[in-house]
Amino acid sequence: MSYIVADQLGKSFGAGAAAVHAVSGLNFRIAPGEFVAIMGESGAGKSTLLGMLGAMNAPTTGRLHVDGIDVYALNPDRLADFRREYLGFVFQSFHLIPYLSVIENVMLPLAVSRQGSPEKRRRAQEALAEVGLGGKAGRLPGEISGGEKERVAVARAIVNEPPVLLADEPTGNLDSGNSREIMRMFQRLNASGMTVIMVTHSAECSGYAGRVMRLSDGRLKTDRRTAVSALRRAS
Amino acid sequence: MTLKLISIRNLMRRKGKAAFILAGLVVGVATVVGIFTFVEATTHDIAHKLEQYGANILIVPKTENLSLSYGGLSLGGVSFDLEEIRESELARLATIPNHRNIAAVGPIVLGVASVESRRMLLAGVDFKAAEILKPWWRVGGRFPQDDEVLLGAEAARALGLETGQGLSVNGRNLVVSGRIELTGSQDDQLAFLTLATAQQLFAKSGKISMVEVAALCKDCPIEDMVRQIAAVLPGAKVMAIQQVVKSRMEALAQFQKFSYGISAVVLFIGGLVVLVTMMGSVRERTEEIGIFRAVGFRRSHIMQVVFLEAGIISALAGVFGYGLGWASAAAALALSGDGHSGPVAFAPALALGAVVLALVLGLVATVYPAQMASRLDPNEALRAL
Incomplete structure (x- = not known):
C-alpha cells in the first residue's frame, strides 16, 4: 500500500527559455512506516522536494497524494489543517520561537487545537520526555545547547503525533554525537510506525534510513534500500 | 498554549x-x-460667560409706531406714551418652564427730563441686574442710590459734572454718584437712576418702559424662551437679539x-x-x-x-x-x-x-x-x- 504518491511532480521557477526546473518528473511511492533519506548535491532539488512533500511549496506540474488526499487541491485553510494533522517538521536551523519556553515551543502546533491547556501541556511533556528533555521545559531556546534545540524541534514535530515526519538536514548544525542521538531518535519514531522523510548530505545519516533516494539536477537518479541501513537498524 | x-x-x-x-x-x-x-x-x-455678557432677550410694550435703536441693533418698537409694562408682571417670568435659564432680569424706565436746562434721556435701572447685564461698565465712583445719578461719559462731559456734584432734574436735586467710562454705546449719552427714583420723576409708579433679560441658553433654544415669556406677558412684545445669540x-x-x-x-x-x-x-x-x-x-x-x-x-x-x-x-x-x-x-x-x-x-x-x-x-x- 502506498501512503505518499508523487505523480510527475515538478517545480519550475520563471517561464519560457529562462525557466529553471528545480525538480521535474518525479514519480515515487512511499509506504507507511518507511524511513527515507533524500540525498543529492547542492541545488539538486532536495529542499524543493521536501517543501512540496510538506504542503508548503505547490508544484508547477504533477500531483501529490498523501493518504489518498490530493494535497495541492486543498484550499489554503485545509492545506494548513493538513500540515497540522499529517506532518511534523524538523528544520536544520531549529526555527524555535525565541520568546517562548521550551515547552511552549513544543505546544505550538497545539495552539490552534480545541484541547484544554492541561491536555496540551501533558502531550508536550510526553514529547519532551520522548526526546530526553523533560527537565528543561521551562528554559528559553537561548538557554539550551544546539543539540537540545534540535531535540526540542523534534518534540514539536511529534507532539501532534503526525503520521509523517519531515526533516531538512536535521544534523547539519550538530556534532557527531548529537547527530547520532537525533538519528537514533528518528529510528525509534520510525519503529513506532511514523513515516520519516529526511533530506541529508550525510552518508552516515542516510545509513539510518531504510531507503535512499538520490536526486541530481532535479531528477530522481537512484532509489534503493541499503544493506548498511539494515545493519544500523539492527543496532 | x-x-x-x-x-x-x-x-x-x-x-x-x-x-x-x-x-x-x-x-x-x-x-x-x-x-x-x-x-x-x-x-x-x-x-x-457669554450668556451673562449682556441681555439677549428684550421685552417692550406692543407698538406699531416708533422704532427704538439700542446698542446699534434694531430692537423693535417702544413708545413712552403707550401703555407700559407693569413691574409686578415681571414676577410671571419665574413661572415659565425655562425660568432656571434666566440669569438676570433688568427692568428699565425711560424718560426725557430737563437736566441743568438741557433735555436728555434718563434711564431708571435695577443696578443689581445691571452688574450682569452690563458687565462692560467701568464705573468711577459707585452705583447710585435714591436721589443719586450715574452719568454716562458723554453726558458727564456735556454737563461738566464730576462725582459728588449736584444737579437738578425736573426741579429735583440729585447728586452725581459716579461716572461710567466711555463704552462706545448709547449708554454714554444717558444718565442712570435707581428704578424707584426714575418712576417718581416720570410719575410712572409701578411701571416700566422695557425689560432686558439675560438667558442662559446653552441647552435651550432662545426661541423657546421667547415664546414662553410672550405667553406670560401677552401685553408685551418679546424679541430675541438674534445677532447676539447667533454670534455666541x-x-x-x-x-x-x-x-x-x-x-x-x-x-x-x-x-x-x-x-x-x-x-x-x-x-x-x-x-x-x-x-x-x-x-x-x-x-x-x-x-x-x-x-x-x-x-x-x-x-x-x-x-x-x-x-x-x-x-x-x-x-x-x-x-x-x-x-x-x-x-x-x-x-x-x-x-x-x-x-x-x-x-x-x-x-x-x-x-x-x-x-x-x-x-x-x-x-x-x-x-x-
Whole structure:
C-alpha cells in the first residue's frame, strides 16, 4: 500500500527559455512506516522536494497524494489543517520561537487545537520526555545547547503525533554525537510506525534510513534500500 | 498554549516596538480626550460667560409706531406714551418652564427730563441686574442710590459734572454718584437712576418702559424662551437679539470645529504610527510566521495573533490616553486662568469612548499588516532565512 504518491511532480521557477526546473518528473511511492533519506548535491532539488512533500511549496506540474488526499487541491485553510494533522517538521536551523519556553515551543502546533491547556501541556511533556528533555521545559531556546534545540524541534514535530515526519538536514548544525542521538531518535519514531522523510548530505545519516533516494539536477537518479541501513537498524 | 499567549509573549519580547505603538495611540487618544474635555469645560464656561455678557432677550410694550435703536441693533418698537409694562408682571417670568435659564432680569424706565436746562434721556435701572447685564461698565465712583445719578461719559462731559456734584432734574436735586467710562454705546449719552427714583420723576409708579433679560441658553433654544415669556406677558412684545445669540453659538461652533479638526489630524497620525510599526514588526517576524504556518496555523490564526497584539496595546492606550488627556485638560484649564473653577470630573462615558476609539483606531490600522502577515508564503518565509 502506498501512503505518499508523487505523480510527475515538478517545480519550475520563471517561464519560457529562462525557466529553471528545480525538480521535474518525479514519480515515487512511499509506504507507511518507511524511513527515507533524500540525498543529492547542492541545488539538486532536495529542499524543493521536501517543501512540496510538506504542503508548503505547490508544484508547477504533477500531483501529490498523501493518504489518498490530493494535497495541492486543498484550499489554503485545509492545506494548513493538513500540515497540522499529517506532518511534523524538523528544520536544520531549529526555527524555535525565541520568546517562548521550551515547552511552549513544543505546544505550538497545539495552539490552534480545541484541547484544554492541561491536555496540551501533558502531550508536550510526553514529547519532551520522548526526546530526553523533560527537565528543561521551562528554559528559553537561548538557554539550551544546539543539540537540545534540535531535540526540542523534534518534540514539536511529534507532539501532534503526525503520521509523517519531515526533516531538512536535521544534523547539519550538530556534532557527531548529537547527530547520532537525533538519528537514533528518528529510528525509534520510525519503529513506532511514523513515516520519516529526511533530506541529508550525510552518508552516515542516510545509513539510518531504510531507503535512499538520490536526486541530481532535479531528477530522481537512484532509489534503493541499503544493506548498511539494515545493519544500523539492527543496532 | 493559545494564540493569546503568543501575542502577549511577543509584546513582552518586543517592548520597544510595543511601547512605540502604545505611545502613538496614547498621544492620539489623549489629544482627543484632552481637547474634548477642554472644549466641553470651556464651552460650558464660555457659554455661561457669554450668556451673562449682556441681555439677549428684550421685552417692550406692543407698538406699531416708533422704532427704538439700542446698542446699534434694531430692537423693535417702544413708545413712552403707550401703555407700559407693569413691574409686578415681571414676577410671571419665574413661572415659565425655562425660568432656571434666566440669569438676570433688568427692568428699565425711560424718560426725557430737563437736566441743568438741557433735555436728555434718563434711564431708571435695577443696578443689581445691571452688574450682569452690563458687565462692560467701568464705573468711577459707585452705583447710585435714591436721589443719586450715574452719568454716562458723554453726558458727564456735556454737563461738566464730576462725582459728588449736584444737579437738578425736573426741579429735583440729585447728586452725581459716579461716572461710567466711555463704552462706545448709547449708554454714554444717558444718565442712570435707581428704578424707584426714575418712576417718581416720570410719575410712572409701578411701571416700566422695557425689560432686558439675560438667558442662559446653552441647552435651550432662545426661541423657546421667547415664546414662553410672550405667553406670560401677552401685553408685551418679546424679541430675541438674534445677532447676539447667533454670534455666541457660531463662536462656540467654530471653536469646536477647530478643536475636533486638530483631534482628527492627530488621530490620523497615530493610526499611521500603528500601521508603519506593525508592518515593520510583521517584516521582522517573517521566520516566526513561516514557522506558525509550517506547524499548521491558518491565515486567520496569523491574523488573530497580530490583531490580538494590536488589541491589547490599543486597550491599554485607551486607558492611558484617557488618563493623560484628562490630566492635560485639567492642567490646561488650570493654567488658562479663565475662571474655570473646580476639578474636571471623571467621565465614564468618555473613558469608555476613549478605549473604544483606541481599539477601533489600532485595529483598523492593523488590518493591512495583519493581511500582509497572513499572506506570507511559509516556504518563502523559511527559505528567506
